[in-house]
Amino acid sequence: MTDDHAPTRVRVTADDVRHTVRLALTALRAGLGADWETKAGTLEWSCWETVEHLADDLFAYAAQLGPEEPPLDGEVPFDWVARRADGPANVTFADRAHGPAGLLMVLEACGAMLTAMVRTAPAGVRAYHGYGVSDPEGFAAMGVVETLVHTHDIAEGLGLAWNPPSGLCDRVLARLFPGAPMGTDRWATLLWATGRGELPGQGRLEKWRWYGDVPE
Template identity: 65%
Template sequence: MSGPAEPAPSPSPVTADDVGLAVLLSVAVLREAPPAAWDRKAGSLEWDCWETAEHLADDLFFYAVQLGPQRPPLDTHVPFALSRKRPGGPANFTFADREAGPAGLLQVLEASGALLVAMVRTTPHRVRSHHAWGVSDPEGFAAMGVVETLVHTHDLAEGLGLTWSPPAELCSRVLARLFREAPESADHWLTLLWATGRAELPGHARLSTWRWDGTPRS
């Protein structure tokens, strides 16, 4: 007679190393883009590729600084001033210098990613900070940074004419952390694209609205 079924193992946490890997892989792909291609539209977004990469860098910067204060805010973001370079463009806290060209833009992306890596690695697990989709912890901000990197690199790859396919295990971990209601699928990357409104999944129409749940798991 067999005993009770063993419970399914909990997914491994999303870590600072995951953020670093996502940014490393993203920058490696984006370095292959033709210099003249950065003004093209980024996939299904209304922004061009330069704006989208700038927005991605800004996301990583934002997640890092939310963990920075000794007493992180629980009701709003750290009050860096938001601005837009044009109507309809992304609202950012930071921007890259256009005169530095694509190489400079990717340095800004690398640097913002490194800030988030450092903050996730050094911030105690008990710390909580504000995000519009739920107060989160360092692992949650790491997962958000990975998702932003993976899916915006997808947008950029479409616009720049590049090939992008991130590691399935990385996609699986952030799905488990942020998208617990996502359907089970063998293709974790396609599921992540579906969960962020960028693709159809067999049996599931493309989402017109979506959000993640960054609240702590314990």
């Protein structure tokens, strides 16, 4: 028996990806003159490296949806490399000669790729992710979460304001973190769910993951 009074989950869309990336770009462009080699929040990566990692995430999620028959047992076999021992392993890097403005253009381009793939991939497509074989909506939600939380990290490092919309946070929590507390501030809850904050009665998570599997 179904609960006729249960709220209907609002799906995460390509428009959410595009909107989130645009919000992030607006926030980060306020720090173009800052030191992008400073650490990004609590991460061991610099703000520059964290933007490259974020752009690479968006690119990789788009790439997973790209093949006519996406792999279900592993990632599309790009050659991910790290440019220093403790840095992120990426396919996507920005030409440092173009400075932070060029770096953000790379982020914008990769966000556009994921937006386009989510918009055009059939809903029945399934592709591999380490946190569960997922669908286009799932990869859209992953891209939104990565953008929201890594922009938080970068904004902390650069001393910028970043407070994303509650509804956006709520949609990705419902899709990827179905066990997250309800009735709490949605942005604070997403930070808690990704190991970046605390909630009343809930300590900071030492380990966390999302659930990319397609809901039944």
